[in-house]
Amino acid sequence: MNDSLFIFKNAANDSIALFGKDLSAIDASSGAVTLYFNSQDSSGADVNSVALGVTTGEENEVVEFLGQRAKTGGTLHFDDVVTGKNFPHGDITGITSITLNGVPSVGVNSQFRVLDKDSDYTLTSAESGAMVAIRSGNDIKLPTPEVGLLYTFFAAEDITTTNATIVSTSDGSTGVALMFGSITDGGAADPIDNDSTLTLNQGTATDSVIIRAYCVGSGTTANDQTWLIEGQTGATGSVTPS
Numbered sequence: 001m002n003d004s005l006f007i008f009k010n011a012a013n014d015s016i017a018l019f020g021k022d023l024s025a026i027d028a029s030s031g032a033v034t035l036y037f038n039s040q041d042s043s044g045a046d047v048n049s050v051a052l053g054v055t056t057g058e059e060n061e062v063v064e065f066l067g068q069r070a071k072t073g074g075t076l077h078f079d080d081v082v083t084g085k086n087f088p089h090g091d092i093t094g095i096t097s098i099t100l101n102g103v104p105s106v107g108v109n110s111q112f113r114v115l116d117k118d119s120d121y122t123l124t125s126a127e128s129g130a131m132v133a134i135r136s137g138n139d140i141k142l143p144t145p146e147v148g149l150l151y152t153f154f155a156a157e158d159i160t161t162t163n164a165t166i167v168s169t170s171d172g173s174t175g176v177a178l179m180f181g182s183i184t185d186g187g188a189a190d191p192i193d194n195d196s197t198l199t200l201n202q203g204t205a206t207d208s209v210i211i212r213a214y215c216v217g218s219g220t221t222a223n224d225q226t227w228l229i230e231g232q233t234g235a236t237g238s239v240t241p242s
Helices: 059-072
Strands: 004-009 015-019 023-029 032-037 047-054 074-079 092-100 131-134 139-141 150-155 164-167 179-185 188-195 197-200 210-215 227-232 239-241
Touching (some): 023 059, 059 074, 179 239, 188 239
Parallel strands (some): 004 074, 131 150, 139 164
Antiparallel strands (some): 023 032, 032 047, 150 210, 179 188, 197 239
16 A cells, blocks of 8 residues: 555544545545544644544545555645635535544644634534634623634624624524523632523623633533633623523
């Protein structure tokens, strides 16, 4: 078998390079192909998989192509960042996940990103690692849980006109009580115990608010400890969990 190199870069600019000689299996399902590698990362842990989105109905053709290219040598680039995509096969449509030893790779070689939108919006897994600005009236939803996702929220302005919210969801839409942890609210610990919503209160919350959300589980049922929350505020009563 000739040496071949697979270089993967997903939409969040996470990247990894894996050798074709370490490819142990390729699995196909509807609209997806997953490559499994017997390899190790820098800590010596097995690198499990890279999941690709593919054109429905063309999964087997993509599997055959990737299997052959693993044997023939050369470098294959899977770049989900560039405009228009850049993949070695026309039926590969995206990189769904890069999973290292069972944990999604988040923030590897990624640029520092700030998301600042004027309207309500739902975060995506591709935006993991970003700093998320909160403004008066924003309703920000966390995405479908995936272990390893991380977002840092900050009040980009004093919340003066309308409450703003951060909501945990089961599917990027439906609010579910998946948050636990604690926020130091004006110097006093405010526990978060199976809550779905963090409200930045109008007239109290200032631009001193910082909140971090770590996805530490994949549960989507109420009271699952899925999103670990920590943060601090400058004034008591700035953030209310519910």
